[in-house]
Amino acid sequence: MRTLSSANLWKFIGIAAVLCTVMLLAGFGYAVKDMLYPKSEAYSGSEDLPALPAGGNLSESKEINVTAIGDSLTKGTGDSSGEGYVKQLVALLKTKYPDTAVRLNNNLAVNGMKADQLAKLLDTDKGYRFALRQANLIVFTIGGNDLFQIAAGASPSRMTGELKLDKLQAELPQGLDRLDAITKRLNAINPNAHVVYVGLYNPFYDIGDYREGSLQIQKWNERAYALLHRYPNMSMVPTFDLFENTISRYLSSDHFHPNHNGYAQIAARIVQSLE
Amino acid sequence: MDRLLPLIQNETLKIWKKKRFFVIVLVLLILIPVFTYAQLRIAETNKKNFKDWHNQLVQQINEYQNMLSSDRIPDEWKRSRRIAVQQLQYYLDHDVNPNSPDGVTFTRSFMSNAVTLFFPLLVLAIASDLVSGERTSGTIKMLLTRPVRRWKILLSKLVALTFYVSLTVVVSGVLCYLISGAVFGYNGWEIPVFTGFVIQGSSIESSFVHAVPQWLYMLMEAGLIWVSSMTVAILALMVSVLVRSTSASIVTMMAAVISGTILSSMSSSWHSAKFIFSVNLQLTDYLAGSPPPITGMTLGFSLLILAFWAAVSLAVSFSVFTKQDIMN
Numbered sequence: 257m258r259t260l261s262s263a264n265l266w267k268f269i270g271i272a273a274v275l276c277t278v279m280l281l282a283g284f285g286y287a288v289k290d291m292l293y294p295k296s297e298a299y300s301g302s303e304d305l306p307a308l309p310a311g312g313n314l315s316e317s318k319e320i321n322v323t324a325i326g327d328s329l330t331k332g333t334g335d336s337s338g339e340g341y342v343k344q345l346v347a348l349l350k351t352k353y354p355d356t357a358v359r360l361n362n363n364l365a366v367n368g369m370k371a372d373q374l375a376k377l378l379d380t381d382k383g384y385r386f387a388l389r390q391a392n393l394i395v396f397t398i399g400g401n402d403l404f405q406i407a408a409g410a411s412p413s414r415m416t417g418e419l420k421l422d423k424l425q426a427e428l429p430q431g432l433d434r435l436d437a438i439t440k441r442l443n444a445i446n447p448n449a450h451v452v453y454v455g456l457y458n459p460f461y462d463i464g465d466y467r468e469g470s471l472q473i474q475k476w477n478e479r480a481y482a483l484l485h486r487y488p489n490m491s492m493v494p495t496f497d498l499f500e501n502t503i504s505r506y507l508s509s510d511h512f513h514p515n516h517n518g519y520a521q522i523a524a525r526i527v528q529s530l531e
Numbered sequence: 532m533d534r535l536l537p538l539i540q541n542e543t544l545k546i547w548k549k550k551r552f553f554v555i556v557l558v559l560l561i562l563i564p565v566f567t568y569a570q571l572r573i574a575e576t577n578k579k580n581f582k583d584w585h586n587q588l589v590q591q592i593n594e595y596q597n598m599l600s601s602d603r604i605p606d607e608w609k610r611s612r613r614i615a616v617q618q619l620q621y622y623l624d625h626d627v628n629p630n631s632p633d634g635v636t637f638t639r640s641f642m643s644n645a646v647t648l649f650f651p652l653l654v655l656a657i658a659s660d661l662v663s664g665e666r667t668s669g670t671i672k673m674l675l676t677r678p679v680r681r682w683k684i685l686l687s688k689l690v691a692l693t694f695y696v697s698l699t700v701v702v703s704g705v706l707c708y709l710i711s712g713a714v715f716g717y718n719g720w721e722i723p724v725f726t727g728f729v730i731q732g733s734s735i736e737s738s739f740v741h742a743v744p745q746w747l748y749m750l751m752e753a754g755l756i757w758v759s760s761m762t763v764a765i766l767a768l769m770v771s772v773l774v775r776s777t778s779a780s781i782v783t784m785m786a787a788v789i790s791g792t793i794l795s796s797m798s799s800s801w802h803s804a805k806f807i808f809s810v811n812l813q814l815t816d817y818l819a820g821s822p823p824p825i826t827g828m829t830l831g832f833s834l835l836i837l838a839f840w841a842a843v844s845l846a847v848s849f850s851v852f853t854k855q856d857i858m859n
Contacts, residue, residue, distance in 0.1 A: 262544055265544065265547065266540045266543060266544055269543055269544075269547060269694065269698075270539075270540070270543065270694070272698065273543075273693075273694030273695070273697050273698050274694075276697035276698055276700070276701040277693060277694070277697040277757075279701070279750070279753075280697055280700060280701070280753055280754050280757040281754065281757075282750070282754070283750035283751050283752070283753050283754025283755075283757075284751070284754030284755060284757060284758055285754070286747070286750065286751055286754070287751035287752075287754050287755050287818060288830070288834070290726065290727070290743070290751065291726070291727070291817060291818065291830050292830070292831065294727045294739040294741065295741065299625055299723060299725070299740075299741060299742040306583075321582075331597065359582070361582060361586060362586050362589055362590050362593070363590075363593075364589060364590070364593045365593075366593065366596050366597055366600060367597055367600045367601070368600045381620075382623055382624050382626075383585065383588065383589035383592060383620075383623050384589070386585045386586075386589065387585070387586060387589050390582065390583075390586075
């Protein structure tokens with residue numbers, strides 16, 4: 257550069273700068289044209305769904321991919337460590353199958369999710385389908401918001417009003433229809449994966465008037481079992497007994513979601529149910 | 532016109548000899564590797580946690596949805612997240628990775644993040660002492676005693692400034708591509724990028740969304756960056772004419788630019804802030820379809836505001852510079 261004379265340096269800078277300016281102006285012009293007069297052309301991407309995992313026993317598969325969907329229970333709300341039952345389950349699976357690679361694929365649970373919303377997502381959402389197809393173990397919780405929100409008229413976490421038990425009963429069939437749709441769609445998306453549904457419990461067992469609610473919850477659990485029973489790869493893990501006499505030990509301070517220890521019990525039960 | 536070209540040559544070489552452009556290149560050479568390294572670490576973490584970019588994207592959407600379901604989050608913030616969710620979902624639905632790990636994608640996001648602060652800063656390094664520097668060193672007297680009309684002198688300074696703004700934008704992009712490409716790979720030119728998201732309230736209208744190859748997107752982005760950098764440059768030229776000391780001129784412009792960034796992040800309730808130039812600098816957001824800092828702002832609006840500020844500054848610069856008395 258030092259040998260460059262002033263005249264040559266000027267030529268070099270000048271030409272480079274003019275070229276850059278012209279290019280940038282062209283880019284700006286194109287951007288304005290493109291944004292003010294957009295031409296809409298549909299872009300059709302190439303759908304590349306992952307191959308289904310091999311069916312069969314988890315202990316024999318090379319790797320275990322866990323995908324979790326559902327509501328706040330799967331999200332892990334109430335667990336101050338943030339692990340919930342899903343991460344604890346993955347940790348337990350690692351110790352149970354030391355020779356297998358266990359990974360949490362996705363935890364797609366959303367706080368406040370209801371069964372009809374989940375059914376719709378399974379129908380339309382590509383991301384859900386993608387994550388579910390990769391999995392050979394699917395865990396999910398759903399239904400709690402459908403029942404308790406309807407019965408209380410508000411979201412369960414800020415429930416203050418009265419829980420109407422007769423309403424709970426009236427809503428059971430509708431909620432179960434939605435669960436039916438979910439199981440059907442799960443089976444359509446990934447018939448090879450092992451699916452575990454975590455049953456409902458009555459978080460208000462220790463509150464005199466609402467103890468009766470447990471009977472409705474049991475009806476739900478019983479019918480839910482029947483829905484899952486149709487598919488040999490689906491199973492259900494009960495939780496109702498964990499949250500009766502040991503509520504103070506296993507429920508978090510919001511008196512609805514389990515705490516870390518409560519989630520640990522759920523995770524342990526899921527692992528027990530897997531061969 | 533016959534006397535103008537030598538003047539431009541003179542001004543261009545003066546800036547070059549003052550080594551301002553070397554400083555800019557040096558800053559880029561230091562900062563870009565730092566950002567590249569940071570991005571590399573993020574990519575490594577994601578690789579460990581996610582099997583595939585689909586999983587990462589799905590998880591990101593899910594996290595936003597969980598935030599949206601919370602009652603404690605301000606509405607304004609929710610609105611922008613809601614829009615982000617819909618855009619990410621659009622990418623997911625069309626099987627396009629919005630954050631593909633390659634040199635071109637890194638350059639694209641670096642450039643768009645740099646538009647509100649980093650580029651104005653680089654531009655100020657050149658523009659702030661164009662006139663005030665001549666005053667400080669006393670060379671302005673020699674410049675103005677030559678038999679040349681004063682407006683020609685200022686015009687030649689403006690043209691030289693434009694040259695360096697263009698060079699700064701292009702060199703930043705090229706350096707960023709070369710450095711990050713060494714780590715992430717030199718590909719990604721043809722990856723489709725979606726543009727044309729129309730924001731209506733808290734949802735997006737996707738009927739005008741179309742895919743452009745990433746190289747074209749980068750070109751459009753660079754053009755928009757150039758326009759906002761030029762606005763800053765022209766304003767800085769005016770300040771440099773009005774203010775006697777170079778440091779005062781830099782501080783004034785920096786304060787204006789930084790206050791714009793702060794205002795953008797908190798001006799949801801003060802609507803007339805949208806007439807301030809520095810709130811309108813993030814032109815690349817319109818291309819990407821991110822919500823503007825104040826509802827109702829559009830590309831056309833921002834361009835008008837920037838053009839207005841630039842025109843006023845030019846008028847002030849030229850009228851003051853041609854009439855001003857030069858005293859020490």
